[in-house]
Amino acid sequence: MRRLGGVLAAAVLCGTAAACTNAPPPPLVPKSEAPVITTTGPKVTEIVVGVDDVAGGYNPHALAAQSPITTALSSLLLPSPFRPGNDGAPQLDRNLMVSAKVTKAEPFTVSYTIRKDASWSDSAPIAAEDFYYLWQRMRAEPGVVDPAGYRLINNISAREGGKVVEVVFGKPFPGWRSLFSNLLPAHLLKDAPGTWSNVLSTGFPATAGPFQVRSLDEPRGEVVLERSDRYWEVPTTLDRVVIRRATHSAMAESLSKGDNQAALLRADAADVNVLKEIEKVTTKPVPRNEVVQVLLRPASERLADVKMRKAIVAALDREALIASGTQSGPSASFRADSYVVPPSRAGYVKTISGNTLDAAASEQLLTEAGYSKAGTEWQKDGKALKLRIAAPEKAEPYVGIANRIKVQLKERGIDSEVVTPSAEDLFSTQLTEKDIDIAVVPRVDAGDTAAALASEFGCAGDAPDGATPSPQNAAGFCDPAIQADIDAALTGKVLVSDVLARVEPLIAAQAVSVPLFQVVDLLGVLPTAVSGVDAGAPFAGVLSDAPEWRRLDR
Template identity: 25%
Template sequence: MKKSLRILALAISSTLLGGALVACQASPGPAPVEEVPETTQQTTQLESTTTMSVEPEDEIEQGRSTVNIGIDPLRNGFNPHLMADDAQVVRDISELVLPSTFDNGVMNTDLLVAANVVAPSSSAVAQTVSYTIAQEAQWSDGTPITGSDFEYLRRSIVDTPGTFNRAGYQAISAIRTSGGGRTVAVDFTTPVEQWQSLFNNLLPSHLLLSQQDGFRTSMFDSIPAAGGRYMVRSIDRQRGMITLARNDRFWGARPAHIELLTFHEARSTSRAGEFLRTGQSAFMNLRPTETLVDTLSLVPGTEVRVSDTDRTLEVVLNTRSGAMGTAKRRAGVLELIDVPLTARLAAGRSSELSVAAETEYVVADDVDKQELTATTPLRFAVDPADDQAVAAGRTVVDMLAAAGIKAVTVPTDVASILAEGLPAGDLDGVITRTRNTTDSLSLLERYGCDLALSGWCEETTQDYLEQVLAGDIDFDPDWARRLNAQQALSLPIITENRVEARTGGIVGPAGDAAAWPGGIASAPNWRKNDTEQ
């Protein structure tokens, strides 16, 4: 077994060396290939996690610059477009590995030469956006990045329940390519003012198309090719480790400085502190615990910061359910939930806890409690891989029981919840993570017909959202709160926050240890601090 592993490691090293030599050439690489590159693999060693080393011995060559990063335990897969996979580490790795057309509204000049709205291709088209991909842009296996990757992402998001930005991709009627696939024209059936938020985190279509249900399942243990500054080298779930290697085929002007990034699970507060104290980690991005901030702050030379994210744990009720079909009943259920208590019990802590703002429902006072107690047990779906959602579900069930309302939790995967349970009305609600952004695409996804988790569909709502989507009217930032107050569609519980900690072992883009825009996503700009011992 050990001999086989050495042979495999030698083959991988040879492949990486070959890729590095090719990257020095001016050409964009060989023609597309269908094989998954050997540089991405799943490690299956069954070592005890109690003796986990931060650096995987068989993967990290001596002398290569390496930074170790502490992360939360791995939960689901690594597809940034799936709600089921959404997690901070997935977002961070996607930023490092996958190419995007725009970053925070600014065009990615490594990937694109130009991107702008042009004259519609016909009278039946409301808007056309043209993208020109850089000739040098390529995946880490040498395959050019083309319009095929745009089309694959669009079709996959539209066809898969539980995806992000679905509203924007559904507005696309056609994607046309020319110039060897490097010029991409996207036609929309309705104007989309925020079109820059589409086609981010492109995926290698040439490797996923041939796999059955590749979009939903093939990235559970890998991202098979990279178009960013790093590439996934290995994912070892048994040891809780992910290794990224610098993508030597990256064609852009600013390749990464650090050669290897190793992510390792910090499975307890004490372990996280020990990793920083002994120098085994230089950076961490973790979910808070009761004592995490205090523990990390005590480590000499460590700076700690806490910040909120755009993810919220909330109870979403299903308007397609017979029991939850009226605003009065929905409000009656949600008003019985003690949000601060649910937040504490779900998170398992009181410190560094961002409890969601109080929600008041205008119809709650008119609820007939006998209506609620007479219904069959309410069914709330939870993702069993999300421990906070599971704990919140149990708490909600107990609170409703105290009011005489029977309820149960239904553990099932997110895809089944969204594709089957909610649309069929078999579930009365779901306790899940949502993104609380207020851009037009997110709002349409949250409250638009055929898209909303809650099943909410109303003509005036749809008309308003489509006008906001097209940029015909200004968005009212208080609109969503008013709608929820009137219709009692959801109850936010916790706004997810993160704890970041860094030592002096790395410095930011200007050589300043205080320069950390973007956290882990800024890793390509990091440098080792040679003065830090």
């Protein structure tokens, strides 16, 4: 191959250097015989989707990067062994995989066979190193989505040039199909300068799917995806999908004029009414895999005492927080009355009822924790109680709810401040330390309920080989009394529904989390212009079905 490359390189050089040949240069074409260049050609078939933002940070495995645009792009540009079906259950993606199955019970081993023609957009094969890279990062990095399943893996090995991947677990893991979604191009990332926080921070170094990125312009707020010529399966009928940032009023106007064929927005009641009034536009709620929650962190010195956490919970008006966060939009119908399962997922059971506000109980608990009221504020040992509330910078509804919590606590005589670090700094650094008392952050569901329970409320531990300690959960919470149940659900010894029935009341008693609601976007579509544009499979995002979209008016 090196010899062949040298020959080709020499040929190219000779083609551009007069010294390589004695042949005369080709004659100039007379102007009268010059070819006519026209600007007409086949019309590009595209669908334009309006969105709230196309902000950077596109790593679907990082809590800091969660957004509809991250979900949309990863569903089209990154390969996954399994994808959610219409019922939400994982289904083998045969565009990528030949097979994936449990091949040994002891030790628990899953074998993945990747199609030989499956490759990244730079022609590198999709292979075992991509599985290995994601495993290493997911078990070691803080602020990742549902790492518990990855921490059960002991080893990953490869056969047949990396196209057969054998994953060996230390314990059985019935939820193994939820792992390795949205594989990343390890050959480009594993030795790249920087840290995990830089992975996909501004774009996609390589993709693998029916579309590729033609342009990603954050300042202009536009992403253009076009049909990938390197895709090994049936090509999409669309030439292009354009994702364009706009205000809600501009989205509505573009839909009414037909300039946009769809729009996806976090809507309030007014937005819902505006879209419904546009002739021929149909609307539908699209739940994200994201539940807004208030974490009261035992890792914080001020909230280490469960009495203090209960006092703060009793000082909060949960109903008012839900109302302010949903603004009577689609999310209002998706109250999160469970600590683990999102309202839109199968298996959701309400375990929380009523409001949390109880001013008398809050005062009693603060007194029992050693605080006394001096004037309008609570003090201990002559020092006023002041809490730090954190929410990711510029992320709504999180920042708005954090400020609402500050007002509610002030009404109870509890002083606080709201800080809004960058999402990356919050999840990777600040929530691994003790400075933050309350965090208004998403609980993100990656598809397996047992893994979500273990990731959100399980104790931190060592990696299976003892090399890398597992990062703690965002709350810094650990209760040995429930850890055995969490482990039993994760390894399939006990049904996860039975474990949730026992564990959720104990989580409530620890006052570590106040779930509020699931974030739900509103999809508006012009069915006279397009077909196939729908909500998509549960949690896969609207664009997950883009390869099947059709433009009707061209």
